[in-house]
Amino acid sequence: MTRILYSLCGRDVSRPFSPHCWKIVMALEHKGLEYVERPVPFTEVPKLENGFSKTVPVLRDGDLLIRDSFDIAVYLEDTYPNRPTLFGGEGGKALARFVEGYSQMLVHPVLSRIAIKDIHDMLDEKDQTYFRTSREERLGRKLEEFEAGRPQAITDLTAQLEPMRHMLKFQPYLGGETPLFADYILFGALQWLRITTGSLAISRDHSVAEWFERCLDLHGAKGRAVA
Amino acid sequence: MTRILYSLCGRDVSRPFSPHCWKIVMALEHKGLEYVERPVPFTEVPKLENGFSKTVPVLRDGDLLIRDSFDIAVYLEDTYPNRPTLFGGEGGKALARFVEGYSQMLVHPVLSRIAIKDIHDMLDEKDQTYFRTSREERLGRKLEEFEAGRPQAITDLTAQLEPMRHMLKFQPYLGGETPLFADYILFGALQWLRITTGSLAISRDHSVAEWFERCLDLHGAKGRAVA
Numbered sequence: 001m002t003r004i005l006y007s008l009c010g011r012d013v014s015r016p017f018s019p020h021c022w023k024i025v026m027a028l029e030h031k032g033l034e035y036v037e038r039p040v041p042f043t044e045v046p047k048l049e050n051g052f053s054k055t056v057p058v059l060r061d062g063d064l065l066i067r068d069s070f071d072i073a074v075y076l077e078d079t080y081p082n083r084p085t086l087f088g089g090e091g092g093k094a095l096a097r098f099v100e101g102y103s104q105m106l107v108h109p110v111l112s113r114i115a116i117k118d119i120h121d122m123l124d125e126k127d128q129t130y131f132r133t134s135r136e137e138r139l140g141r142k143l144e145e146f147e148a149g150r151p152q153a154i155t156d157l158t159a160q161l162e163p164m165r166h167m168l169k170f171q172p173y174l175g176g177e178t179p180l181f182a183d184y185i186l187f188g189a190l191q192w193l194r195i196t197t198g199s200l201a202i203s204r205d206h207s208v209a210e211w212f213e214r215c216l217d218l219h220g221a222k223g224r225a226v227a
Numbered sequence: 228m229t230r231i232l233y234s235l236c237g238r239d240v241s242r243p244f245s246p247h248c249w250k251i252v253m254a255l256e257h258k259g260l261e262y263v264e265r266p267v268p269f270t271e272v273p274k275l276e277n278g279f280s281k282t283v284p285v286l287r288d289g290d291l292l293i294r295d296s297f298d299i300a301v302y303l304e305d306t307y308p309n310r311p312t313l314f315g316g317e318g319g320k321a322l323a324r325f326v327e328g329y330s331q332m333l334v335h336p337v338l339s340r341i342a343i344k345d346i347h348d349m350l351d352e353k354d355q356t357y358f359r360t361s362r363e364e365r366l367g368r369k370l371e372e373f374e375a376g377r378p379q380a381i382t383d384l385t386a387q388l389e390p391m392r393h394m395l396k397f398q399p400y401l402g403g404e405t406p407l408f409a410d411y412i413l414f415g416a417l418q419w420l421r422i423t424t425g426s427l428a429i430s431r432d433h434s435v436a437e438w439f440e441r442c443l444d445l446h447g448a449k450g451r452a453v454a
Contacts, residue, residue: 085318087318088316088317088318088319088321089315089316089317089318089319090315090316090319090403091312091314091315091316091318091319091320091322091323091402091403091407091409092315092316092317092318092319092321092322093318093403094315094319094398094400094401094402094403094407095318095319095322095323095325095326095401095402095407095409096318096322097393097394097397097398098322098326098329098390098391098393098394098401098409099322099325100393100394101389101390101391101392101393101394102325102329102390104393105389105390105392105393106333106387106389106390160333162328162332162333163325163328163329163332163333164325164328165328165332166324166325166327166328166331166332167324167325167327167328170324171321171324173321174321174322174325175318175321175322176317176318176320176321180318180321180322182318182322182325
């Protein structure tokens with residue numbers, strides 16, 4: 001076995017939670033490729049593979065190293081074209097970049113606000129210090145002040161998911177009748193929320209919650225393996 | 228010539244403004260298909276083609292009538308497969324439905340708030356009465372109260388366009404190197420704003436404004452023909 005996915009964890013190595021790493025777990029499963037996942041704490045990431053990347057996911061495929069979740073997905077599609085497609089053609093690949101924009105620019109900020117304290121509390125002491133310092137610098141305020149916006153963020157989340165709710169009136173997945181990498185982009189975001197907070201923060205009968213349950217069932221219920 | 232696109236106008240028939248109709252103008256141009264556009268006022272729409280549809284666009288293609296912008300785009304793709312593709316494959320078609328959700332659920336509400344009074348003022352007297360009555364019932368308040376949110380809506384627009392700004396860091400169009408129907412979905416929305424208010428309400432050097440200018444240049448600058 002030469003394929004290694006480096007991902008992110010807190011104190012508990014069995015509960016990797018990074019949204020971007022979950023995209024690649026699902027992409028590797030989708031392609032039916034074998035791999036070993038190696039979750040590490042935040043402060044170990046820069047030391048991986050002789051400092052190859054400041055962020056995870058990093059994929060080692062034999063002698064090759066690839067970083068960045070979108071670049072890894074494109075690499076997998078190009079390298080294993082005879083396996084199930086992650087993009088469904090050139091149009092699907094181009095539009096997946098827009099779904100990434102939606103997830104990162106409109107959904108992630110809301111999820112961060114909901115989950116930030118829970119993420120902090122999952123980390124070991126060294127990572128907690130790193131996380132608090134780097135996030136408070138980025139946000140320009142204390143984690144606790146940022147988290148005070150949590151009730152409003154839960155309301156905002158339903159509003160930000162409206163494009164998904166609209167799409168799900170017509171088809172069961174972003175990819176149409178079956179999932180594509182675009183599904184895994186948003187799945188990764190909500191899986192991050194689920195693993196760090198224990199809840200999706202939306203009603204169970206919301207069509208996005210039902211879509212998320214379908215995603216948890218994919219590939220031998222890979223997503224459910226981490227509770 | 229047997230192809231007719233019924234669209235929407237105010238007093239001035241030469242300035243059709245419906246976002247959904249502009250999607251189909253661009254789709255027909257993209258496919259290189261000849262057509263005649265017949266813009267009508269709101270209150271004439273239900274009388275078109277013996278009451279075929281309550282809304283425009285409606286496309287007559289020979290003996291066939293098709294309504295709903297997405298359904299028309301799918302019809303054009305399926306019926307004229309040897310012309311330039313509108314979706315770039317099955318993945319692109321599925322994800323275009325998500326772009327529709329983004330445009331309608333997150334961008335349109337903001338644009339409505341910016342443009343509502345200008346739209347009203349473009350209409351003839353009969354349509355103004357219809358527009359005010361139907362919109363005030365839907366919104367649960369007077370048009371003037373709704374329009375009071377305009378300054379905030381202009382701020383919100385930039386925030387709602389963040390997924391587009393992210394995507395445009397990687398490629399010139401939603402469709403990748405060249406536009407697809409997904410581009411025309413959002414183009415239609417901003418063209419609606421441009422024609423009704425005379426402005427895009429975002430900075431000229433915003434990457435979305437630059438993308439919009441590229442779209443205005445497409446297909447013999449079809450979009451610029453209405454100022």
